[in-house]
Amino acid sequence: MDQHRNSLNALRLLFAGAVIVSHAWLLGNYGPEPALFGINLGRAGVMGFFAISGYLITLSAQHSRSVSEYALARFARIYPALIAASIAVAFVAAPIGAILTGGSYDLGGAFAFLGAALALTIGFLGPPHIGTSLLGNYDADTWNGPLWTLSWEALCYVIIAIVVMAARRRTDAGRASLGAVVLFVAVTSQITVRLQGGVITSIVDVAMPLMAFFLAGSVLAHFRERIPVGLVPIILASAAAWALLASGLGSVLAPLPLSYLVLCAGSLRPFARIGARYxxxxxxxxxxxxxxxxxxxxHVPATMPPLGYAALTLVAVWPLGFLSCVLVEQPAQRWRRAWTARRNARQPQLIAD
Structure with a gap:
């Protein structure tokens, strides 16, 4: 895949929109959301996110000169925007919500939410309440549901760092590829055990399939030079994914063919301009x-259908996404690149000394 001309940014934007559309059913209290093989649109979007992340984060680890350079790249990518969004929710959105709903705003709860968001513990411990600032809403407890996935994505970052960096210390790149495959098999095996034990109920059981998609993306990154991309492999992967989903084993075995299809779609160039600059x-x-x-x-959901509610959300959130990109994410990336360049420029001098 051409790292500079691909449609992965366009796909990520599509997946983010899919998550918002999916959440409209829950937050608008419209009833059961349509799903295919038990996978709704939001879950599919997050799976796609994790597959792309697994691929790109593995490449980032392989190209990083050190653990610190890799860690800084990951920090700069997710943390500055997360800080800004968490502050906005805790100290702007929640007070407004309390006014609109007639609930109460709790400053201590706001700081607890901010701490949990920045510590990336929401995915493990759940989100703290900010008083009753969502009083009357169908989900009256959660101010930012998607943040739970960042906890598990960060855990995947650590796993990839260990696999790639440990193999590099042993000067054997093949060990990293083997390690990624072993981890993928281990995670999917655990999913099988849990599925056989009954209905998925815990957050771990929900998160493990996402980790499987992340690791599937990582495996594809390790073997990217050997994996063919063409009409026949795409047809075979599509058939395999459909059959596995229909059999009920989609969570266990489908991540690899589905991740392959996502990355094949990302390799297309017609949509490369979407998200290239912003x-x-x-x-x-x-x-x-x-x-x-x-x-x-x-009370917007009471006045329109779920797709209308989702469309209004997409219109309202676009400016915030743009501002986050321009004012937070891009400056953080420029700082990270400048710091890395200065550090790498000093290293030869340090060695010479």
């Missing part, structure tokens, strides 16, 4: 839910 997908993803909650506090 990648707003992350901002859309982390601001979508709070906007939907505010619209729900205004």
């Amino acid at each position: 990648d707003i997908s992350y901002g859309v993803y982390i601001y979508g839910w709070p906007i939907q909650q505010l619209l729900a506090a205004l």
Whole structure:
């Protein structure tokens, strides 16, 4: 895949929009959301996100000169925008929500939410309440639901760092490829055990399939030079994914063919210009839910169907995604590149000394 001319940013924006559309059914209290093989649009979008992340983060780890350079790249990518969004929710959206719903705003709860968001513990411990600032909303507890996925994505970052960097220390790149495959098999095996034990109920059981998609993307990154891309492989992968989903084993075995299809779609160039200059997908993803909650506090879902509610959310969240990109994410990336360049420029001198 051409790392400079691909449609991965366009796909991520599509997936972020899919998550917002999916959440409209829940937050608008429209009833059961349509799903295919038990996978709704939002879950499919997050799976796509994790597949792309697994591929790109593995490449980032392979290209990083050190653990610190890799860690800084990951920090600069997710943390500055997360800080801004968490502050906006805790100290702007929640007070507005309390006014709109007639609930109460709790400053201590706001700081607890901010701490949990920045510590990336929401995916493990759940989100703290900010008083009753969502009083009357169908989901009266959660101000930013998608943040739970960042906890698990960060865990995947650590796993990839260990696999790639540990193999590099042993000067054997093949060990990293083997390690990625072993981890993928281990995760999918655990999913099988849990599925056989009964209905999926815990957050771990929901998160493990996402980790499987992340690791599937990582496996594809390790073997990218050997994996063919063409009409026949795409047809075979599509047939395999459909058959596995229909059999009920989609969570266990489908991540690899589905991730392959996602990355094949990402390799197409017609949509390469979307997000090339302004990648707003992350901002859309982390601001979508709070906007939907505010619209729900205004009783918007009672006045329109779910797709109308979702469309209004997408219109409202686009400026926030753009501002996050221009004012937070891009400056953070420029700082990271400048710091890395200065550090790498000093290294030869340090060695010479």
